[in-house]
Amino acid sequence: MMEQDLGAAMFGSEFKARAFPVYASMRQSGPVVRVALPSGESFCLVTRYAECLELLKEHERFANDPANALSEEEYAALFQQVAEGLTPEQQEFLAQTDEILSRNLLAVDPPDHSRLRRLVAIPFTPKYIEGLRARVQEIANDLLDAVEARSAKTGSREMELIDDFAYPLPLTVIAEMLGIPAGDRDRFREWSAAAVSFTPADPANPEITAKLIEFIAYLRGLVAEKRADPGDDLLSGLVLAEAEGDKLSENELLSMMFLLIVAGHETTVNLIGNGTLALFDFPDQRARLDEYPGLLKSAIEEMLRYYGPVEMSLARWVRAETELGGEPLRRGERIMALLASANHDEAQFSEPETFDISRDPNRHLAFGTGIHACLGAALARLEGQVAFATLLSRLPNLALAIPRDDVQWRDGTFLRGLTRLPVAY
Numbered sequence: 001m002m003e004q005d006l007g008a009a010m011f012g013s014e015f016k017a018r019a020f021p022v023y024a025s026m027r028q029s030g031p032v033v034r035v036a037l038p039s040g041e042s043f044c045l046v047t048r049y050a051e052c053l054e055l056l057k058e059h060e061r062f063a064n065d066p067a068n069a070l071s072e073e074e075y076a077a078l079f080q081q082v083a084e085g086l087t088p089e090q091q092e093f094l095a096q097t098d099e100i101l102s103r104n105l106l107a108v109d110p111p112d113h114s115r116l117r118r119l120v121a122i123p124f125t126p127k128y129i130e131g132l133r134a135r136v137q138e139i140a141n142d143l144l145d146a147v148e149a150r151s152a153k154t155g156s157r158e159m160e161l162i163d164d165f166a167y168p169l170p171l172t173v174i175a176e177m178l179g180i181p182a183g184d185r186d187r188f189r190e191w192s193a194a195a196v197s198f199t200p201a202d203p204a205n206p207e208i209t210a211k212l213i214e215f216i217a218y219l220r221g222l223v224a225e226k227r228a229d230p231g232d233d234l235l236s237g238l239v240l241a242e243a244e245g246d247k248l249s250e251n252e253l254l255s256m257m258f259l260l261i262v263a264g265h266e267t268t269v270n271l272i273g274n275g276t277l278a279l280f281d282f283p284d285q286r287a288r289l290d291e292y293p294g295l296l297k298s299a300i301e302e303m304l305r306y307y308g309p310v311e312m313s314l315a316r317w318v319r320a321e322t323e324l325g326g327e328p329l330r331r332g333e334r335i336m337a338l339l340a341s342a343n344h345d346e347a348q349f350s351e352p353e354t355f356d357i358s359r360d361p362n363r364h365l366a367f368g369t370g371i372h373a374c375l376g377a378a379l380a381r382l383e384g385q386v387a388f389a390t391l392l393s394r395l396p397n398l399a400l401a402i403p404r405d406d407v408q409w410r411d412g413t414f415l416r417g418l419t420r421l422p423v424a425y
Helices: 007-011 013-017 019-029 049-057 072-083 088-101 112-120 126-130 133-154 161-166 168-178 182-195 206-228 234-239 250-281 283-291 293-306 377-394
Strands: 032-036 042-046 158-160 316-318 322-324 327-329 334-337 422-424
Touching: 007 013, 013 019, 042 049, 049 322, 049 334, 072 088, 088 206, 088 250, 112 250, 126 377, 133 161, 133 168, 133 377, 158 161, 161 168, 161 250, 161 377, 168 182, 168 234, 168 250, 168 377, 182 206, 182 250, 206 234, 206 250, 234 250, 250 283, 250 293, 250 377, 283 293, 293 377
Parallel strands: 042 334
Antiparallel strands: 032 042, 158 422, 316 334, 322 327
């Protein structure tokens, strides 16, 4: 197994701008590479499509919960390593967030995972999601109405696509689904940014931990309100949820809310922003989509493959000595599927560096696969369909308003998204 000395740089915006040629080189090196951190720790990245598929689907050998791969002593040592250099108060904060936020669908294994998914999956049926289409369309229209009204006042035909459209659209949708008061929603951007800015090179950032504690405190208060006065929203349903006599514990409920809020809008923000950038980068494909709007669904799948909103999976843990793609793995090792690399794997996709809105088949891994596949994938796809149909029909002259070299990716481990995307229309 080759070791890559990418270190903390791998999680920064500059790396993301040049990542795909690096990923191609990593795939040539082998299906699994070990990445060294400045701390001396290392973790494994799975670079190729076939092995990513195997990792994501295999639960006997790979655990999502480190407690199912490590002894109690090893788990305690892992926490101490992460918390090194923190004050006692900061360590307490970190312990609280770890205890609460580690009980969501992405962080547990069967049978707990099966129970949690059964309790939370009811509102994510295709019929329910399709029923949201009219409301998503209304939100998209309202956002562009506001942009055009501002333009009428100022005379400027520019907007910042992330702030004005890509961010508020999915946040409004998930907030309404969950029953979050409209006046509280502006605070969620800072909280969710903290939630997705984690990197293995700085896993115990005190500022981020403090924001997460604040977020959890807010969620706890919201749960209390829903218990006292439940409505017909998803959060009230989760508070009261029972399936086969089972309920969510307090920590499971808080963790699930956290996941739904963050994952429920961050991935769609990135889909809209990254997908728009792809259309700017490949004007021939933009022209095809304008001429053949029936290709929209296929175009969104290609956006998900090419500039996928999730760069890599959350960590999994090797339960016992094994191998993947012929590469040996030790018990207790941390391993992640490098989804952005898998989605550009030459062995799976013909001409993977070409953005082709009619690509078929297109079995990308943007939403993962297996039992931990993204619960909200259908919602993200619907929001993407509405967002792009509305943008391209109402603003047919949409164009990048800054030099392409000035477009920056956000820092962070797991997601691929843009800091901002100024556009003219």
